[in-house]
Amino acid sequence: MKPCCFSLLKAAPLFKGLSETELQDVSACAKESRLLRAGHYFRQNDAARRVFVLTHGHVKITQLSTEGTQVFFRVIGPGEIFGIIGGFGENSYPVSAYSEGPATAWSWDTKCLLSLMEKYPKIALNVIQILSRRIQEMQDRFRDLATQRVERRVATALLRLAAKSGTREADGILINMKLSRQDLAEMTGTTLFTVSRLLKTWQTGGLIVSARQRIKLTVPHALAQIADEIPIPTPRTGK
Amino acid sequence: MKPCCFSLLKAAPLFKGLSETELQDVSACAKESRLLRAGHYFRQNDAARRVFVLTHGHVKITQLSTEGTQVFFRVIGPGEIFGIIGGFGENSYPVSAYSEGPATAWSWDTKCLLSLMEKYPKIALNVIQILSRRIQEMQDRFRDLATQRVERRVATALLRLAAKSGTREADGILINMKLSRQDLAEMTGTTLFTVSRLLKTWQTGGLIVSARQRIKLTVPHALAQIADEIPIPTPRTGK
DNA sequence: AAAGATCTTTGCGCCAGCGCAATGACCCGG
DNA sequence: CCGGGTCATTGCGCTGGCGCAAAGATCTTT
Numbered sequence: 001m002k003p004c005c006f007s008l009l010k011a012a013p014l015f016k017g018l019s020e021t022e023l024q025d026v027s028a029c030a031k032e033s034r035l036l037r038a039g040h041y042f043r044q045n046d047a048a049r050r051v052f053v054l055t056h057g058h059v060k061i062t063q064l065s066t067e068g069t070q071v072f073f074r075v076i077g078p079g080e081i082f083g084i085i086g087g088f089g090e091n092s093y094p095v096s097a098y099s100e101g102p103a104t105a106w107s108w109d110t111k112c113l114l115s116l117m118e119k120y121p122k123i124a125l126n127v128i129q130i131l132s133r134r135i136q137e138m139q140d141r142f143r144d145l146a147t148q149r150v151e152r153r154v155a156t157a158l159l160r161l162a163a164k165s166g167t168r169e170a171d172g173i174l175i176n177m178k179l180s181r182q183d184l185a186e187m188t189g190t191t192l193f194t195v196s197r198l199l200k201t202w203q204t205g206g207l208i209v210s211a212r213q214r215i216k217l218t219v220p221h222a223l224a225q226i227a228d229e230i231p232i233p234t235p236r237t238g239k
Numbered sequence: 240m241k242p243c244c245f246s247l248l249k250a251a252p253l254f255k256g257l258s259e260t261e262l263q264d265v266s267a268c269a270k271e272s273r274l275l276r277a278g279h280y281f282r283q284n285d286a287a288r289r290v291f292v293l294t295h296g297h298v299k300i301t302q303l304s305t306e307g308t309q310v311f312f313r314v315i316g317p318g319e320i321f322g323i324i325g326g327f328g329e330n331s332y333p334v335s336a337y338s339e340g341p342a343t344a345w346s347w348d349t350k351c352l353l354s355l356m357e358k359y360p361k362i363a364l365n366v367i368q369i370l371s372r373r374i375q376e377m378q379d380r381f382r383d384l385a386t387q388r389v390e391r392r393v394a395t396a397l398l399r400l401a402a403k404s405g406t407r408e409a410d411g412i413l414i415n416m417k418l419s420r421q422d423l424a425e426m427t428g429t430t431l432f433t434v435s436r437l438l439k440t441w442q443t444g445g446l447i448v449s450a451r452q453r454i455k456l457t458v459p460h461a462l463a464q465i466a467d468e469i470p471i472p473t474p475r476t477g478k
Numbered sequence: 479a480a481a482g483a484t485c486t487t488t489g490c491g492c493c494a495g496c497g498c499a500a501t502g503a504c505c506c507g508g
Numbered sequence: 509c510c511g512g513g514t515c516a517t518t519g520c521g522c523t524g525g526c527g528c529a530a531a532g533a534t535c536t537t538t
Contacts, residue, residue, distance in 0.1 A: 063378060069386040073378060085375060089368050094375050117360065124363035125356065129327050131370040136324060136333050138377040139302060139312060145384045146428030147308040150525070180485065189385030194525060196487060212485060212534055389495070419515065433495060435517060451504060451515060479538100486533070496523085503516070508509100 008055045009106065012079045013130055017122045026116055026123075030106045041083065041097040041105065048086030048093045050107040054078055057103025058165060058177045062186065063095045072186035074137075075177070077165050081130060083107070088114075100178040145189050153188040154198050155227040158208075162217050172209065172218035180213050247294045248345065251318045252369055256361045265355055265362075269345045280322065280336040280344065287325030287332045289346040293317055296342025297404060297416045301425065302334045311425035313376075314416070316404050320369060322346070327353075339417040384428050392427040393437050394466040397447075401456050411448065411457035419452050 009015055009030075010023055018026065033041065033052070041052060044064055059076040073095060076082045086093040087110040108116070117124040144153050158175070166173040181192040181199070188195070199215070202208045207223055209216045217223060248254055248269075249262055257265065272280065272291070280291060283303055298315040312334060315321045325332040326349035347355070356363040383392050397414070405412040420431040420438070427434070438454070441447045446462060448455045456462060 063382060065382055065386055067386075071382045071385050073381070085371050088364070089371055094378065114364070117364065121357045121360050121363060124360060124367065125327070125353070127367050128363065128370065131367065131374060132324050132328055135370060135374055135377060138374060138381060139333065142312070142377060142381050142384065142428075143302060143304055143310045145381065146310050146425075147304055147306075181487095182485080186385075189381075191526060192486080193488085193527080196485095197525095200487075420517095421515080430496060431516080432497080432518085435515095436495095439517075449516095482535100482537080484533100484535075487531085489530095490528090492526085493523100494526095497521090499519095501517080503514105505514080506512095508511095 008079060009053065012053050012081070014053055014081045014123065014126050016126055018120065022120055026120070027106070029112045029116075030108055033105050033107050035099050035103045037102060038100050039098070041099070041103075042093050044094065044096045045092050048083065048091055049110055050083060051081065051087055051110055051113050052083045052097070052105040052107045053081050054103065054105045056105075057099055057101060059103060059105075060098045060100070060183070061095050062098065070186055071189070072183055074134075075161065075164060081127075084127065084131075150188065150190045150194055151198060152227055152229060154184060154190070154195060155223045157184060157187050158215065158217060159220065159223055159227055162220060166217070169216070172216045173220055174214070174216045178213045179215060247318060248292065251292050251320070253292055253320045253362065253365050255365055257359060261359055265359070266345075268351045268355075269347055272344050272346050274338050274340075274342045276341060277339050278337070280338070280342075281332050283333065283335045284331050287322065287330055288349055289322060290320065290326055290349055290352050291322045291336070291344040291346045292320050293342065293344045295344075296338050296340060298342060298344075299337045299339070299422070300334050301337065309425055310428075311422055313373075314400065314403060320366075323366065323370075389427065389429045389433055390437060391466055391468060393423060393429070393434060394462045396423060396426050397454065397456060398459065398462055398466055401459060405456070408455065411455045412459055413453070413455045417452045418454060 006023070006027065009027060010018075015023060015026060031050075035041070035057070041059060042048075042050075054076050056078055059082060061073045061076060061082060062070055063073060064070050076097070082097055082105075083093060085095070113123075117127070144156060148156075161175050161177075161179070162173045165176045167176050181195045184195045185192045199208065199210050202223070203210055205222075207217070207219045209218055245262070245266065248266060249257075254262060254265060270289075272289075274280070274296070280298060281287075281289075293315050295317055298321060300312045300315060300321060301309055302312060303309050315336070321336055321344075322332060324334070352362075356366070383395060387395075400414050400416075400418070401412045404415045406415050420434045423434045424431045438447065438449050441462075442449055444461075446456070446458045448457055
């Protein structure tokens with residue numbers, strides 16, 4: 001394993017707290033999966049045989065409902081784990097993992113990871129922490145979807161994305177991945193039309209700069225303000 | 240510990256696969272928390288010191304957004320674990336746990352459970368499985384909220400509740416807990432008014448019988464049909 | 479460079495479901 | 509058995525955001 005990747009694994013939340021030698025042991029049974037271009041790491045309903053840790057790129061986690069509508073659950077960035085959900089209980093992935101461009105991940109056979117967790121309980125505890133966080137995040141998003149209006153949800157989504165994979169630039173924070181209106185709509189439970197209109201408004205107002213599949217937040221704190229506005233606001237203006 | 244409760248713990252998913260003696264060990268540091276009447280096991284933002292396994296009753300897991308709107312995440316039934324989320328990462332519960340009536344739970348100090356998990360990795364694996372399921376469930380609900388209309392979501396919620404805490408009766412399945420229109424609204428991301436109107440329609444159609452805080456599904460398969468209907472259906476009727 | 483394939487914008491019509499208020503039903507404690 | 513509190517119903521008005529279609533912009537491939 002290349003040293004750079006090794007240090008990335010070392011920093012991954014999944015392996016936090018492991019010693020150097022333990023990490024060696026762990027990485028012994030890992031396999032590198034590299035995508036040279038856009039493609040799937042796995043598809044919904046595939047047999048869940050492996051668990052992944054992304055080392056490079058971005059992965060979109062989506063789910064297709066039986067009727068064909070798609071929802072977008074999360075973006076996986078470097079260091080993050082994915083594909084852990086189907087592996088233990090049911091034996092198939094409940095979601096698809098897709099990358100829009102080149103990406104690299106290390107992966108472990110599910111059974112192998114299971115025995116690693118028994119050998120090093122620390123890993124299991126890390127998994128528990130990661131899953132806990134993820135539940136909280138899903139709960140938050142569920143709450144937003146249930147109680148906030150579209151504008152806030154989209155603003156929140158943009159900020160979340162910027163925090164996760166934004167790069168600071170002179171004139172704002174660029175969200176560093178392909179991101180269509182459709183993607184944002186699937187994340188926030190709305191339609192691409194509505195997202196398009198919203199972004200347009202914000203762009204006109206100077207809050208963002210958007211191009212095809214690319215969004216830069218020029219005034220993030222204004223978005224944050226929108227994201228924190230009163231909830232189902234404004235029956236009537238106070239007069 | 241009373242034998243009845245002991246066997247309940249034995250059947251709890253959290254302790255699945257433990258031997259008799261291991262269970263003895265585990266239960267040694269447990270504490271019984273009994274609610275004689277309606278009340279909270281814990282409130283959102285309380286320090287997350289204990290993890291609970293419900294042995295009797297029902298517990299509602301809710302969250303209050305900063306602006307005061309409440310959402311209803313799940314119902315905990317006997318055997319299920321709750322209060323595990325805040326304990327490991329952040330140190331406060333992100334939700335409230337409330338019972339409408341008498342209830343009994345066993346609880347463990349978070350740190351104590353942590354060392355139990357290191358001692359018996361099986362427990363940690365069980366936790367991982369439970370959390371995985373819960374994530375899947377939240378994802379499903381998120382998807383429904385994002386893509387289905389209210390009617391379907393409420394039908395789904397009723398069926399879920401019936402499956403979890405319904406009792407078969409001569410004329411249908413009674414959902415065995417206090418359940419207001421408001422509760423259903425908070426579960427499905429709508430308003431109590433809309434729920435009221437929906438239930439009314441269904442009652443008129445003979446699908447359900449509802450009284451104050453009590454709902455019986457008389458024709459569950461008809462509800463299931465509603466729950467499985469086409470998604471964002473019906474632009475125009477076929478003519 | 480031209481043809482396709484995506485992605486985005488925009489106008490228009492429309493309705494599911496919300497917000498509110500007022501009334502009615504039911505429960506429980508004293 | 510009464511009184512106050514909680515829960516449920518219902519009518520009415522309204523609008524946020526969806527659905528669709530069609531055109532425009534941008535990227536990719538050959």
